[in-house]
Amino acid sequence: MLSANERRTIIDLIHREVVPAIGCTEPIAVALCTARTRELLDAEPQRIRVLLSANILKNAMGVGIPGTGGMIGLPIAVALGALVGRSAYKLEVLRDATPEAVERGKRFIAEDRIEIRLKENIAEKLYIEVEMEAGERSARAVIAGGHTDFVYEERNGEVRLDCRKAGAEETADEEVPLTLRRVYDFAVTAPLDEIRFILEARRLNKEAAECAFRGDYGHSLGKTLCREKERRMLGDAPYSRILSYTAAACDARMAGAMIPVMSNSGSGNQGITATLPVVVYAEECGATEEQTIRALILSHLTVIYIKQSLGRLSALCGCVVAATGSSCGMTWLMGGGYDEVAYAVKNMIANLTGMICDGAKPSCALKLASGVSTAVLSAMLAMEHRCVSSVEGIIDDDVDRSIRNLTRIGRDGMNETDSLILNIMTHKGC
Secondary structure, eight states: OOOHHHHHHHHHHHHHHSOEEESOHHHHHHHHHHHHHHHHHTSOOSEEEEEEOHHHHHHHSSOBOTTSSSOBSHHHHHHHHHHTOOGGGGGGTTTTOOHHHHHHHHHHHHTTOEEEEEOOSOOOSSEEEEEEEETTEEEEEEEESSTTOEEEEEETTEEEEEOOOTTOOOOOOTTOOOOHHHHHHHHHHSOHHHHGGGHHHHHHHHHHHHHHHHSOOTTOHHHHTTSHHHHHHHOSSHHHHHHHHHHHHHHHHHTTOSOEEEOBTTBHHHHHHHHHHHHHHHHHTTOOHHHHHHHHHHHHHHHHHHHHHHOSSOSBOHHHHHHHHHHHHHHHHTTOOHHHHHHHHHHHHHHHTTOBOOOSOTTHHHHHHHHHHHHHHHHHHHHTTOOOOTTSTTOOSSHHHHHHHHHHIIIIITHHHHHHHHHHHHTTTO
16 A cells, blocks of 8 residues: 555656646657747847757657647747747647738748757657847757656856756656556546546547647548448447547647647657547546546556656657557556456557657547557457566566566667657758
8 A cells, every 4th residue: 555655646746747738748848848948048039059869850850839730840939939938838838829920930940040950869768959140149948758858958158047967867766666556556446536637638529639639730630530431341339439529639739739738758649649638538438437537547557657767758669669658547447456457458459669750740549549559459458467578579577577668769779760750850852
C-alpha cells in the first residue's frame, strides 16, 4: 500500500507531465523559448537566431502551426513567439495569435530576420536556444531536458538563470522510483478525489477528435474511418471507434488546429493515444466514472513510467509507449488485474518495438491508429492469459526488464537510425 507522501509525489508527477498543449509540442516549445527571450529583450527583435537539437528540428519541420491558417514549420512559430507569444502560457504560448499577427509574422520572415540552425556537439536530444538582438540590447534563453524547462537566461550579457548541467542528458525522476506494480497499485487504490483531475484529459482530447470530425484536417484519417464504406469493412464497433477518435484528434493537432489537447510527457499525440482508446472503450462497455478515472490514470502513469527511461525524444515513435499505456487501461476495464496488465505490456513491446519516429506530421495519425490497433489486440490476448514469452525476442519474464529492453533500444540502439532519418529528411531531392 502506498503512503500518503508517495501518493502525493506521484500525483505531482502526473500534474507535471499531463498538461494542455496547443499544437505540436516541438515547434510550440521553440515558440515558447522565443517568447521568453523576447520578454528578456523587452523590445521587438531585429534578429533572431535559433539553435536546435536534431530531434527538435526533425519534429518541427512538417506540422501545422496553430492559428496560422495552415502554415507549416518553424519560421512562423518563431515569428509568432516573438510577436504575440507569452511564456506564462507554456505549451499554449500561441493562444493569442490572430490573423493580424500572422500577417506581421509573414513580413517578419520576409525581412529575413530569422536564422534557424542545428546545434552541434550537444548530448541533449531536447535542446532549444534562442538569441535576439535589438540595437544595443541582446537576450538569450535555453530550454533543455523538457519542453518547458528553462535552464539558462541572459539579458544584455547579464546571466539571470543558469541551471545547466555540463553534458547532462535527460534523467528519470529519482524521487519517483516507479515500477509497473507501483503504477498499477496507485491507479487502483488512490483516493478518487485525488485523481479525478484526469477527466480533463477525457474532455479536451474527445473535443479535439469531435472537432476533426466536423472539419477537414490533415489526411482526415479519423473522419474517413467513420464513413459507411470503411465501417462496412471494419464494423461499427468499439474497435473502429477507438481508431477513428484517436486518429481524428491527431489529424486536427498535426494540421495546426487552434484547439488544446491534453499531452503526456511533452507530447500531445502521446496524450491523445493514452486517453482516447480508454475513453471510447469505457463508454462502450458502460464503465462507471470511477472505473474510467482509474483506467485513465493507469494509462497515463504507465506512459510516464516508460518515458522516464526512454527520454522525451528518441528515434522510437512515441505512440508505441502511449499505446502501451492505453492497452493497460483497456485491459483493466475488461476486468484484468495486475498479471493481465503486465501481459498486455509484454505483448505491446513484442509487436511495436522499432517503429521509427520520422518527425511530427499529418501522417502521424496512421501511426497512432497502428498503435491503438495493437493496444486492443494486446489487451484481448492478455485477457485470455496469452502473452509473448521470454524465449521470444526482447521479452523478459520480468515486465519491468522488458520495458527497459524497449527503452534501451529506443534511447541507445536507435541513435544511428535517428541521424539517418534526419539526414534523409533534410536532403530530399538532393
